[in-house]
Amino acid sequence: MTTRKSQTLQAVVLAGLPLLGGCDSGKNDGELGRATFVVRNCGGVLSDIQGCPLSAKLAGSGKFDLVATAKTDNSLLAVRTDLPAVLKLEETTAKSYVVTGMHVGQAKLFAYNESGDIDRITVSVEEVAQLAYNEISSAAGTFKLQPSGDLDATLVLRPELQSFNLYFAQLDGSVQKMLGRESFTFTSDPGLTFQFGKEKPDTLEFHYLRPPPGTYTLLINAKSGPGRFKLQITAN
Numbered sequence: 001m002t003t004r005k006s007q008t009l010q011a012v013v014l015a016g017l018p019l020l021g022g023c024d025s026g027k028n029d030g031e032l033g034r035a036t037f038v039v040r041n042c043g044g045v046l047s048d049i050q051g052c053p054l055s056a057k058l059a060g061s062g063k064f065d066l067v068a069t070a071k072t073d074n075s076l077l078a079v080r081t082d083l084p085a086v087l088k089l090e091e092t093t094a095k096s097y098v099v100t101g102m103h104v105g106q107a108k109l110f111a112y113n114e115s116g117d118i119d120r121i122t123v124s125v126e127e128v129a130q131l132a133y134n135e136i137s138s139a140a141g142t143f144k145l146q147p148s149g150d151l152d153a154t155l156v157l158r159p160e161l162q163s164f165n166l167y168f169a170q171l172d173g174s175v176q177k178m179l180g181r182e183s184f185t186f187t188s189d190p191g192l193t194f195q196f197g198k199e200k201p202d203t204l205e206f207h208y209l210r211p212p213p214g215t216y217t218l219l220i221n222a223k224s225g226p227g228r229f230k231l232q233i234t235a236n
Contacts (some may be wrong), residue, residue: 026052030068030119035077035111037121040065043181043203045134045167052179057126057172058087058101060224062180066097068111070118077118083107086125101125101180101224127225128178130171131204140164146232151217154232161210163195168204168220170227183223189216192233211235 026048028037042052042064052064066089068077076095081087086107088100099109104127110120133143133153141157141164157164170178181202191211198207206218216233 028052028054028121030111030121032119034071035119036069036071037079037109037111038067038069039179041181042179043170043183044177044179045136045169045203045205050177054121054123054179056177056179057124058099059128059170059178059180059183059222060101060104060125062170062178062183063098063100064179064181065092066099066109067095068109068119070111070113075113077111077113080110080112081107082110087123099123101183104224126172126178128170128183128222128227129173129225130175131184131220131222131227131229132169132171133229133231134167134169137166140166150230151232152228152230154234156234156236157210159236163207163209166206166208166218166231168206168229170204170222184220184227185223186218186220188218192216192218 026039028039030037037054039052039054040048042048043062044050044052066079068079069075070077078095079089079097081089083105086103086105088102090098092098104125106122106124108120108122111118140161141155143153143155145153170183172178184204191214193209193211195207195209213235217230218233219230221228
């Protein structure tokens with residue numbers, strides 16, 4: 001049987017792979033080729049540098065922003081879902097939506113106008129199987145997996161740093177990165193203070209000031225699924 005520790009090791013190695021994709025991968029063609037579903041603020045690392053492809057699964061409780069446009073004239077289209085129990089749509093401004101994964105399953109998003117349905121796309125919602133440390137955090141210090149006990153890993157901060165940034169990835173059961181912001185909760189020990197303007201992370205990016213000398217922990221839990229990561233941070 002695969003243990004949580006060995007799963008975490010596998011996830012950390014995958015998280016260190018070169019970044020793929022780009023901003024254009026936030027543009028998703030509909031299944032009929034008649035509309036573009038544009039996804040933003042999907043919880044990806046470094047302001048969604050890998051894009052927001054709807055081929056990736058949406059984390060349970062995760063959110064992304066969505067607009068749909070017609071390919072003929074780039075006009076905005078209205079959007080609805082066939083399964084509100086799986087996908088919740090909130091129209092924040094005219095024909096601009098926040099999509100939330102409500103329940104594990106698949107649902108279709110339909111883009112339409114006054115003439116009827118124009119196109120559709122399928123979105124899958126799944127629990128977060130793992131949370132993984134992303135190796136682009138390596139500038140913060142020396143990272144080591146913890147082979148036993150309650151911790152998943154340790155991090156010793158570089159002595160010259162006055163601030164540091166930590167990045168994590170949410171992975172599905174096939175160890176693929178998932179979409180969705182606001183899909184996690186976290187607790188960090190007193191002494192770990194966020195950088196100005198970064199106090200309420202809604203993506204898996206944590207921007208801290210260097211704490212006083214000591215040992216601290218950051219615990220992250222997925223809102224839906226077994227994914228979790230507990231990191232011990234040491235400042236000498």
